[in-house]
Each structure stands twice: as C-alpha cells, then as structure tokens.
Amino acid sequence: MDTEFTTFEMDGELALIGLNRTAKRNAISDRFVEAIGEVVLRAQTEARAAVIFGHGDHFCAGLDLSEIGQKTHHENILGSRRWHAVFDSVQRGTIPFVSALHGAVVGGGLELAASTHVRVADDTAFFALPEGQRGIFVGGGGSVRIARLMGVARMSDLMLTGRVLSADEGERANLVQYLVPGGQALVKAKELARRAASNARMSNYAVINVLPRIQDMAQDDGLFVESMAAAFTATSPEAQERLDAFLAKRAAPLRQPENA
Numbered sequence: 001m002d003t004e005f006t007t008f009e010m011d012g013e014l015a016l017i018g019l020n021r022t023a024k025r026n027a028i029s030d031r032f033v034e035a036i037g038e039v040v041l042r043a044q045t046e047a048r049a050a051v052i053f054g055h056g057d058h059f060c061a062g063l064d065l066s067e068i069g070q071k072t073h074h075e076n077i078l079g080s081r082r083w084h085a086v087f088d089s090v091q092r093g094t095i096p097f098v099s100a101l102h103g104a105v106v107g108g109g110l111e112l113a114a115s116t117h118v119r120v121a122d123d124t125a126f127f128a129l130p131e132g133q134r135g136i137f138v139g140g141g142g143s144v145r146i147a148r149l150m151g152v153a154r155m156s157d158l159m160l161t162g163r164v165l166s167a168d169e170g171e172r173a174n175l176v177q178y179l180v181p182g183g184q185a186l187v188k189a190k191e192l193a194r195r196a197a198s199n200a201r202m203s204n205y206a207v208i209n210v211l212p213r214i215q216d217m218a219q220d221d222g223l224f225v226e227s228m229a230a231a232f233t234a235t236s237p238e239a240q241e242r243l244d245a246f247l248a249k250r251a252a253p254l255r256q257p258e259n260a
Ligand code: 1HE
Pocket: 023, 024, 025, 027, 028, 057, 058, 060, 061, 062, 063, 064, 065, 066, 080, 083, 104, 106, 107, 108, 109, 129, 130, 131, 134, 136, 137, 138, 139, 140
C-alpha cells in the first residue's frame, strides 16, 4: 500500500482515511488517486463504515494542476476514467463513507466529497469549482454527482463566475448535510459513521447501491426495484433479529430531537 499520500487507521468498526499530502494542500496526483483507491478497498474489507478527512489546513485542493498539462488527450481521458472508477468505488461500494470537510473543498476535492454518502463541514470549509479559471473542466464525476447535489444552475454559477461558497452557503446549497464549529468535523463524522456502522449491512448496502440507481430509473422501474430490494432486506437474518428485538421491546425507541 502506498502510504505516502494517505493514512489508514481502524477505530473499532470504523476505518479512518486521512488525505495526507499537506505540502500540496492534498492536491490529488495520479499516484494519490491510486492510493485513495487502495485505502477505500481496504476499508471495505476491514470496516463497517469509513470516514475520509484531510490532514493539514484543507480537505483537498482538487486535481494536481502540475500533472494535467503534461499529458496527451488519451492520458487525460484515462486519468479522468481512473478518478471515476475510484470515486465510484466510494459511492457504490459496500460500506457507508462520511466525509469530514474543512478549509478548501475545491474542484476534485469537492468531487471526492460528493462521492461520499454523508458530508460534514466545519465553519472553515469553503467550496469552489475553479476549473474554468484553470482552463479545464470537471473530470472526477462532478458533472454527475455535484450537479445532482446542488443542481445544474448552482453548479454552473460556481464554474462560470468563480463563486466561492462559505460553509454556511454550502449547507444551504445542499453540498453538506451537517455544519459544525471549527475543528469539529472529524468528531461529528465519526459519530455519524458509527451510527451507520450499527445498521444492518443489507440495509446499508441497499442505501448505497439501490437508492442511487433508482434515481436513474423511470418511476415505474424504480418502484419495482424498490419492492425487490425491500423484500430481500426484510428476509435477511439480521433483519429478523432486529425486528424481533423491536417487538420484544429490546430496541431503543426513537425520540423527538432535543432542539425540536
Ligand atoms: C497545488 C494545488 C493544486 C495547491 N495542484 N499544487 N484546484 C485549484 O484550482 C485550487 C488551487 N489551490 C488554491 O487555490 C490554494 O492552494 C488553496 C486555497 C487550496 C490553499 O491555499 P494556501 O495559501 O493554503 O496554499 P498555497 O500557498 O496556495 O499552496 C501551497 C502549495 O500547494 C503550493 O506549492 P509550493 O510548491 O509553492 O509550496 C501550491 O502550488 C500547491 N498547490 N493547490 C498542485 N491543485 C479531476 S478534474 C478536477 C479539476 C480540479 O480539481 S480543478 C481545481 C484545482
């Protein structure tokens, strides 16, 4: 495993994946994207959920801009396709991924965050897609994933005008589901990942793999596939155990949130 660019640590059932190229603000080079692919695979074999965070002052400065200009068209297409494969292994893998975001979450860094299932930002986070300013285009799945999160109009605004969104604006634009005070993103992300890890594996697998596919289907097909997935998950031994536990009053009841 290439340990130059990432850290990997197990915390109980959680894998903690750290982006660790702080001198270049965690900018993702060819070798770095391969290293991300390796730790993502490792997390899926060893953990029940994972957190991705950035070491240093920023989550990720996006694509390593020093490499792209040196490449042929063909190499750039293959490079973009590698990002797609690696980020798809996050989004449509086998375990939930939560990203803890702070500082710059820009370009390819935002594309990586968009491939995770839950995003937590602290108030130092900022979001941008400066590809237009650099003379390039998104190539790590942003036109699909980021556009679906924030909508094409908002994404076009970021790309055309160079707009930088604050953490607060990012939350309002649906880029993140949680906003926490500075320095708290990793703590919150771990808490959320632990909760996801305690779910039935089949339910998590369906959330990760069935739910996004249904969004690509016609309504009738989506409803049909939902019934298939619901039937499969309900008959798993894990589901039976959890249903029995609820009926026997051994499961924790749901409560109204304290701030409601
Ligand atoms: C880099 C990169 C990078 C920093 N590629 N080397 N991404 C961008 O357009 C964002 C470019 N980066 C920045 O705007 C800033 O660096 C940050 C706001 C992220 C951080 O600022 P700061 O003041 O903390 O750091 P810095 O002094 O700007 O950078 C420190 C070093 O990191 C410096 O190198 P050094 O050798 O002079 O020390 C920078 O050159 C280097 N660095 N960012 C290469 N991105 C699959 S398609 C996706 C397309 C995109 O991602 S486009 C967006 C690219």
